[in-house]
Amino acid sequence: xxxxxxxxxxxxxxxxxxxxxxxxxxxxxxxxxxxxxxxxxxxxxxxxxxxxxxxxxxxxxxxxxxxxxxxxxxxxxxxxxxxxxxxxxxxxxxxxxxxxxxxxxxxxxxxxxxxx
Amino acid sequence: xxxxxxxxxxxxxxxxxxxxxxxxxxxxxxxxxxxxxxxxxxxxxxxxxxxxxxxxxxxxxxxxxxxxxxxxxxxxxxxxxxxxxxxxxxxxxxxxxxxxxxxxxxxxxxx
Numbered sequence: 001x002x003x004x005x006x007x008x009x010x011x012x013x014x015x016x017x018x019x020x021x022x023x024x025x026x027x028x029x030x031x032x033x034x035x036x037x038x039x040x041x042x043x044x045x046x047x048x049x050x051x052x053x054x055x056x057x058x059x060x061x062x063x064x065x066x067x068x069x070x071x072x073x074x075x076x077x078x079x080x081x082x083x084x085x086x087x088x089x090x091x092x093x094x095x096x097x098x099x100x101x102x103x104x105x106x107x108x109x110x111x112x113x114x115x116x
Numbered sequence: 117x118x119x120x121x122x123x124x125x126x127x128x129x130x131x132x133x134x135x136x137x138x139x140x141x142x143x144x145x146x147x148x149x150x151x152x153x154x155x156x157x158x159x160x161x162x163x164x165x166x167x168x169x170x171x172x173x174x175x176x177x178x179x180x181x182x183x184x185x186x187x188x189x190x191x192x193x194x195x196x197x198x199x200x201x202x203x204x205x206x207x208x209x210x211x212x213x214x215x216x217x218x219x220x221x222x223x224x225x226x227x
Contacts, residue, residue, distance in 0.1 A: 042205050042217030056214060091159055103148065103212045107159035
């Protein structure tokens with residue numbers, strides 16, 4: 001497909017479990033971003049990758065959250081010991097012009113995570 | 117502290133009329149602003165953007181105005197159509213990377 005894809009679309013887990021969320025960016029986009037959106041709020045930045053490296057992880061809430069992008073394309077967001085407060089929609093976006101004045105980010109449909 | 121604020125949670129407009137969505141920001145380092153539209157169960161879709169070197173950008177029915185001195189931007193949709201009904205998010209960037217979003221405004225266009 002031409003757009004950003006995310007799997008799974010929905011994930012229900014129990015408190016304390018480990019989850020992985022996957023993002024496939026638009027082909028050729030060097031920058032990849034993860035955001036989290038809670039009910040009634042706008043997306044909140046988590047982490048940004050330029051190529052394989054995390055260029056800015058200042059939005060990760062704590063050390064239970066970790067993300068990788070080993071080959072500079074697909075990324076996985078990993079959450080350990082999930083808590084009920086982690087329930088949200090996790091959005092991934094990609095961009096071809098990071099760091100410029102015209103850095104439109106293109107979003108995937110999101111993964112809705114529910115922690116019971 | 118919310119750096120990007122959309123003070124109107126919702127807006128209702130008659131089809132064919134103008135919709136004006138507003139956004140205020142506090143961080144003077146922001147130099148790039150975007151509007152996204154979001155339907156339920158979908159990700160945000162990019163609509164239009166503006167760099168801080170401009171005060172207006174137009175794309176079809178959508179125009180974004182930027183007032184840097186007031187730290188205010190607005191999105192005008194003319195004419196509004198029922199398919200425009202969605203949640204609209206204002207976003208800002210200081211370094212061309214991470215976006216800071218407002219809480220969104222629900223637009224309802226009545227036919």
